[in-house]
Amino acid sequence: MEAEQKADLQRYLTSARQALLWKLDGLSEYDVRRPMTPTGTNLLGLVKHVATVELEYFGLVFDRPSAEPLPWSAEDADPNADLWATVEQSRQDIVGLYQRAWAHADATIDDLSLGAAGYVPWWGEGRREVTLHRILVHVIAETHRHAGHADILRELIDGSVGLRTGNENMPPVPAEWWGRYRQRLEQAAQDAAGSGPERNVGDSSA
Structure with a gap:
């Protein structure tokens, strides 16, 4: 039973990882x-x-630190240092780091039971004692959230959309349909707002 639960959780985590990396495909530096x-x-x-996130939650939290240096996570690091790549950090460096993080995380998941105890020192008092099951759910949710961010960024960059290779999960419509669809939504938004400047819902002054 636990093996099946683990497999389900890992499948959702893996699909989010793959979706996130796919959004880099074909783009310039x-x-x-x-x-x-x-x-x-x-x-x-x-x-x-x-x-x-994977290196910290599946490494430090379960006293299984990786050998990966993470200077951007140090207390004296610049704010948001983990959210952009410096000129010295190539795309291959970052993708390679992520792939090694997967391997480290998957080894932790394979080696420990879902009930294995961990400790998250950066969480609030009373929430720091965790299990592998809880951390799996947490990281799955975070990864899918960021994959959703990547969906929107990629569409803004070059119009590419979709869930993953071979399964775009989009309606099979011609390209020109989207322009009409967007205009329909724009018109509905204007009509709902009274075709004028945006007003607060419940504003009875109009």
Whole structure:
């Protein structure tokens, strides 16, 4: 029973990992690094961050540290140092780090039971005692969240969309359909807002 539960959890984690890396495929060095939001969110930075997450949660939390140096996680590191790649850090460096983090995490998952105890020192008081099961769920949720960020960034960069190779999970419609669809949504948004400046829901002054 536990083996089946573990396999299910690992399958969801693996699918999120693969989806996140797929979003880098075919992009230039600039595009994988360029900040796409006011807070600097970028594709390669998301991969670097999630690699760090796996190394910490499946390594340090269960007293199984990896040999990977993570200077961007040090207390004196710059804010958000784990969320972007420096010029010296190549795409291959970051992807390789993530793949090694997978292997380290998977070894922890294979070696420990779902009930194995861990300790998360950076969580709040009363929440630091954890199990492998809880950490698996936590990291799956975080990885899928960042894969969703990557979905949006990639679409903004070059219009590419989809869930993963061979399963885009998008309706089979011609390219021009999307323009009409977007206009329909825009019109609905304007109509809901009274076709004027945005107003608060419940505003009875109009």
